[in-house]
Amino acid sequence: MIKKIVSKNFDIKDSHKLKVARENDRYSSLKKLFSMSPEAVLDEVDKSGLRGKGGGGASAGAKWKLIPNPSDKPTYLIVNADESEPGTFKDRQILEYDPHLLIEGIICSSYAIKSNHAYIYIRGEYVFWAKRLQTAIDEAYEAGILGDNVLGYDYKLEVTLHRGAGAYICGEKSALVESLEGKRGHPRLKPKQKEPEWFFDCPSVVNNVETISSVPFIIKEGFEAYRAYGTEKNPGTMLFGMSGHIKNPGIYELEFGTNMLEFINKIGGGMRDGKKLKALVPGGSSCHVLKADELEGITLDYESLKAHGSSLGTGGMILMDETVFMPKVVKNLFEFYHHESCGQCTPCREGVSWSDKLMGKILDGNGTKKDLDTLLSLSFLLNGKSICVFAPSVAFIIDSYINKFKDEFYSLVK
Amino acid sequence: MAIITVDGREINVKDDALLIDELLANDVSVPHFCYHPALGKDGNCRMCMVEIEGQKRPQIACDTPVKDGMIIRTQSENIARVKRQMLELELVNHPIDCPICDQAGECSLQNFYMEAGLYDSRVDIAKNKKQKHVDLGANVILDQERCVLCTRCVRFTSNITKTHELGVVVRNDHSFISTFPGIKLSNPYAMNVIDLCPVGALTSKDFRFTQRVWFLKPQEAICDGCSRGCSLLVDHNREKYKDDLIYRYRPKHNDAVNGYFICDYGRLNYKKENDNRLKFAYIRGMESEFEYATLKLERLLKRYNSKALLLISPTLSLEEIYRLKKLSQKLDLDINSFDENFDESFGDDMLRQNDKTPNRRAIELQGIESSKEDLQKKLKDKDFVLLINRADVDMIKDLGYDGSIGVLSSSDFLHKDKLDIIIPVASHTQRDGTFINCDDFIQYSKCQIKRDIESIKILDLVEGILNDGVSTCEAVWDSGLKEENFLKDINFNDVRFNSIKIELK
Numbered sequence: 001m002i003k004k005i006v007s008k009n010f011d012i013k014d015s016h017k018l019k020v021a022r023e024n025d026r027y028s029s030l031k032k033l034f035s036m037s038p039e040a041v042l043d044e045v046d047k048s049g050l051r052g053k054g055g056g057g058a059s060a061g062a063k064w065k066l067i068p069n070p071s072d073k074p075t076y077l078i079v080n081a082d083e084s085e086p087g088t089f090k091d092r093q094i095l096e097y098d099p100h101l102l103i104e105g106i107i108c109s110s111y112a113i114k115s116n117h118a119y120i121y122i123r124g125e126y127v128f129w130a131k132r133l134q135t136a137i138d139e140a141y142e143a144g145i146l147g148d149n150v151l152g153y154d155y156k157l158e159v160t161l162h163r164g165a166g167a168y169i170c171g172e173k174s175a176l177v178e179s180l181e182g183k184r185g186h187p188r189l190k191p192k193q194k195e196p197e198w199f200f201d202c203p204s205v206v207n208n209v210e211t212i213s214s215v216p217f218i219i220k221e222g223f224e225a226y227r228a229y230g231t232e233k234n235p236g237t238m239l240f241g242m243s244g245h246i247k248n249p250g251i252y253e254l255e256f257g258t259n260m261l262e263f264i265n266k267i268g269g270g271m272r273d274g275k276k277l278k279a280l281v282p283g284g285s286s287c288h289v290l291k292a293d294e295l296e297g298i299t300l301d302y303e304s305l306k307a308h309g310s311s312l313g314t315g316g317m318i319l320m321d322e323t324v325f326m327p328k329v330v331k332n333l334f335e336f337y338h339h340e341s342c343g344q345c346t347p348c349r350e351g352v353s354w355s356d357k358l359m360g361k362i363l364d365g366n367g368t369k370k371d372l373d374t375l376l377s378l379s380f381l382l383n384g385k386s387i388c389v390f391a392p393s394v395a396f397i398i399d400s401y402i403n404k405f406k407d408e409f410y411s412l413v414k
Numbered sequence: 415m416a417i418i419t420v421d422g423r424e425i426n427v428k429d430d431a432l433l434i435d436e437l438l439a440n441d442v443s444v445p446h447f448c449y450h451p452a453l454g455k456d457g458n459c460r461m462c463m464v465e466i467e468g469q470k471r472p473q474i475a476c477d478t479p480v481k482d483g484m485i486i487r488t489q490s491e492n493i494a495r496v497k498r499q500m501l502e503l504e505l506v507n508h509p510i511d512c513p514i515c516d517q518a519g520e521c522s523l524q525n526f527y528m529e530a531g532l533y534d535s536r537v538d539i540a541k542n543k544k545q546k547h548v549d550l551g552a553n554v555i556l557d558q559e560r561c562v563l564c565t566r567c568v569r570f571t572s573n574i575t576k577t578h579e580l581g582v583v584v585r586n587d588h589s590f591i592s593t594f595p596g597i598k599l600s601n602p603y604a605m606n607v608i609d610l611c612p613v614g615a616l617t618s619k620d621f622r623f624t625q626r627v628w629f630l631k632p633q634e635a636i637c638d639g640c641s642r643g644c645s646l647l648v649d650h651n652r653e654k655y656k657d658d659l660i661y662r663y664r665p666k667h668n669d670a671v672n673g674y675f676i677c678d679y680g681r682l683n684y685k686k687e688n689d690n691r692l693k694f695a696y697i698r699g700m701e702s703e704f705e706y707a708t709l710k711l712e713r714l715l716k717r718y719n720s721k722a723l724l725l726i727s728p729t730l731s732l733e734e735i736y737r738l739k740k741l742s743q744k745l746d747l748d749i750n751s752f753d754e755n756f757d758e759s760f761g762d763d764m765l766r767q768n769d770k771t772p773n774r775r776a777i778e779l780q781g782i783e784s785s786k787e788d789l790q791k792k793l794k795d796k797d798f799v800l801l802i803n804r805a806d807v808d809m810i811k812d813l814g815y816d817g818s819i820g821v822l823s824s825s826d827f828l829h830k831d832k833l834d835i836i837i838p839v840a841s842h843t844q845r846d847g848t849f850i851n852c853d854d855f856i857q858y859s860k861c862q863i864k865r866d867i868e869s870i871k872i873l874d875l876v877e878g879i880l881n882d883g884v885s886t887c888e889a890v891w892d893s894g895l896k897e898e899n900f901l902k903d904i905n906f907n908d909v910r911f912n913s914i915k916i917e918l919k
């Protein structure tokens with residue numbers, strides 16, 4: 001069930017150090033990389049079917065192809081290491097145990113889009129991981145792996161690590177770019193057609209840490225080797241997480257298409273203290289909640305989860321046992337989303353805060369049925385009327401939790 | 415050209431125009447807070463949503479370019495619900511203190527509520543508390559509780575003045591507008607944010623609590639603060655037992671000259687219309703009957719003839735200048751318009767011009783001498799100088815003149831007792847007239863407020879002497895002004911409604 005591509009070196013002692021990393025294959029894809037043209041590299045990644053691992057699952061190759069080639073402006077690769085989605089802690093493992101894999105991926109990906117400067121935007125609270133990554137970058141520069149001539153080849157690449165200031169919304173790609181430009185982290189309006197991100201008006205690509213870390217394998221082993229894992233539409237592997245009341249919480253790399261219940265029971269070891277699973281969110285808190293009896297037949301891939309009324313998201317599963325009281329979960333989530341709403345657009349700024357306050361009132365025993373009706377009606381504006389998809393997540397929470405656990409919510413109100 | 419269908423009605427629109435512009439231009443109601451034609455789209459208020467056939471979700475009209483054949487619905491049940499609920503959300507944390515808010519009566523929140531809201535409130539949670547009186551600087555007071563965070567004010571300082579004093583701070587519903595630490599709002603156009611603010615969050619220190627806006631009667635005028643001649647709305651009102659006073663100037667949208675804005679100097683320049691007015695006629699320092707003084711002036715001019723000089727001002731209207739020139743010809747008077755009202759530190763690359771008078775161009779075009787040398791020369795043999803729409807008596811004295819002096823002015827001034835005759839004349843907003851600005855746009859200032867204080871319009875004064883029945887602007891044009899070379903292809907009726915560029919042949 002477990003297939004280690006990205007996590008191959010995680011258990012090796014001192015794997016974050018350049019020497020150990022190189023002994024364990026890091027930077028071994030570069031020889032082949034530089035024997036290929038950037039176009040061929042892009043093509044290889046495109047054919048691999050690699051999908052973004054930041055939550056959306058967009059095709060990486062298709063995204064890279066949006067960069068004009070040739071481009072009359074500099075192009076940039078921006079790595080999204082803002083990882084703040086509740087339940088998600090996979091990028092952190094890469095940064096901690098194999099930062100050189102990320103740097104290698106950055107070299108491959110930057111080369112493909114003809115970029116000479118990559119930025120990594122790392123979550124402000126990731127102090128330890130920012131230091132660890134910076135150390136690795138410094139090591140790489142010293143060893144000539146980064147800089148004017150990458151490993152002696154005729155290719156220049158600078159890598160800059162930028163720390164965020166602690167805002168979940170700065171993980172949203174356009175807010176991230178705004179923040180990186182030195183502005184407030186406000187998401188931009190969606191473009192009318194597919195186009196690259198614009199970093200200081202230059203065409204750029206934003207990809208998740210894990211997405212970029214998957215590239216070296218594809219370059220070195222070829223797209224078919226990657227496609228040998230996973231399913232037709234979901235090739236390869238992904239780092240799946242389990243947290244909550246599970247016996248063996250952690251990050252596990254699995255092929256796409258793995259049966260969810262098997263994962264929970266075999267690798268996760270089932271629920272702690274012999275309790276029963278009550279519900280779970282499959283990929284970060286922004287997905288629809290699934291009740292235990294809805295899990296039959298679900299496989300870990302985008303299509304299956306969508307068909308079952310939720311989404312794969314970041315693959316960070318939060319499991320809740322029978323002792324959990326859902327209204328309290330919802331209040332906890334509302335507090336998070338209320339705190340993190342960037343406040344730019346009306347439905348989210350006011351709708352999330354109102355939801356949070358209503359839920360507080362209900363939990364305090366002062367709520368009425370009308371308050372729950374109001375709460376349910378707020379999901380109308382939160383869903384599909386806002387600038388970014390932050391607000392819809394809150395609509396999903398309102399809709400899925402209240403409708404699936406009606407009794408618990410209505411038991412609280414007069 | 416493209417054709418779109420809006421609520422079943424076909425509308426001709428420009429290709430690639432913004433949908434919101436076309437809807438508003440065609441009187442389709444589109445509630446909106448953040449979009450402003452001068453500031454562009456920002457898409458944050460989400461009020462302007464419409465349904466577009468073929469699109470799953472409602473779209474914001476401010477970020478939708480029109481396409482030929484588009485089918486738009488602005489009145490469907492779904493859109494009505496979006497607007498109603500969006501307004502409800504805007505009001506969740508809004509203090510609803512309309513009774514004490516200066517914006518009441520011209521507030522987008524109020525207007526849109528009456529148009530698209532009209533629901534019973536469901537809000538029974540505590541509202542967020544924020545600062546209700548923040549002095550941002552430049553006469554602008556911020557009430558953070560009333561703010562709908564449309565960022566128009568922020569975008570004005572970042573895109574238009576590029577002075578970057580304002581920003582949004584803090585996240586979520588605790589966000590508020592603020593100046594950056596250690597900075598005050600301070601640019602010559604700052605008060606425009608008050609007009610831009612769709613609600614009562616930004617109010618004018620100068621205007622707040624003076625009038626309820628529904629009592630104000632707006633009239634159109636041209637600003638006389640500098641040679642740009644921005645279009646103004648003059649808001650005035652006669653309160654019981656009081657004179658008809660002006661309470662504020664606002665910019666009037668005019669793409670040819672000032673766009674949507676005016677400078678703060680021009681905006682506050684209304685004060686001179688109300689205050690420090692010359693209230694009586696004087697003869698040799700003694701208050702005089704008004705009619706007696708005007709007859710006396712006529713006698714003086716007719717007696718002195720070529721020994722008299724009309725020293726006219728570039729603040730006069732084109733019609734006034736034309737008639738005074740005529741007067742000087744008829745009575746054989748000399749005429750000059752030397753004036754030093756320039757301020758090298760005033761002009762900028764937005765609107766403001768160093769020439770702080772509105773009509774110097776008209777004097778030039780009518781061929782009236784305005785050099786100091788000419789004035790000095792003419793003063794030599796004069797026994798009577800009449801200053802018209804000006805009172806810079808010291809200036810001619812400094813040039814060595816010590817004969818009789820008369821003054822026609824709307825503002826009061828010092829040392830009146832030393833002069834032979836003084837007559838109060840109508841101020842800028844009390845009489846209509848046309849002005850030619852720094853870019854050769856000829857524009858009509860329409861505003862004619864009737865004040866209690868006694869004054870005479872210069873056109874009436876001149877008519878009284880020439881006795882030819884020509885006292886309105888239109889009559890002045892017909893009496894010969896329209897034959898002037900620079901007005902050949904222009905007629906008065908067009909000027910009344912548009913700024914027209916004069917073509918010099």
Ligand SMILES: Cc1cc2nc3c(=O)[nH]c(=O)nc-3n(C[C@H](O)[C@H](O)[C@H](O)COP(=O)(O)O)c2cc1C
Pocket residue numbers: 051052053054055056057058060080081082083084085168169170171172173174206207208209211212388389390
């Ligand atoms: C509110 C919000 C938060 C997000 N946070 C992250 C994040 O922390 N890390 C991340 O990689 N993507 C995050 N995303 C997704 C990014 O917008 C973007 O899709 C992703 O970085 C693209 O990379 P990928 O295609 O490699 O997945 C977030 C999206 C939203 C709407």
Ligand code: SF4
Pocket residue numbers: 169186187340341342343344345346348349386387388389390391
């Ligand atoms: S949906 Fe929320 S997070 Fe996204 S732009 Fe609007 S206010 Fe900001």
Ligand code: SF4
Pocket residue numbers: 560561562563564565566567568591610611612613615616
């Ligand atoms: S103060 Fe007024 S203009 Fe500025 S953001 Fe608030 S509502 Fe908009």
Ligand code: FES
Pocket residue numbers: 445446447448449456457458459460461462463474475476477
């Ligand atoms: S006017 Fe369109 S979103 Fe505000």
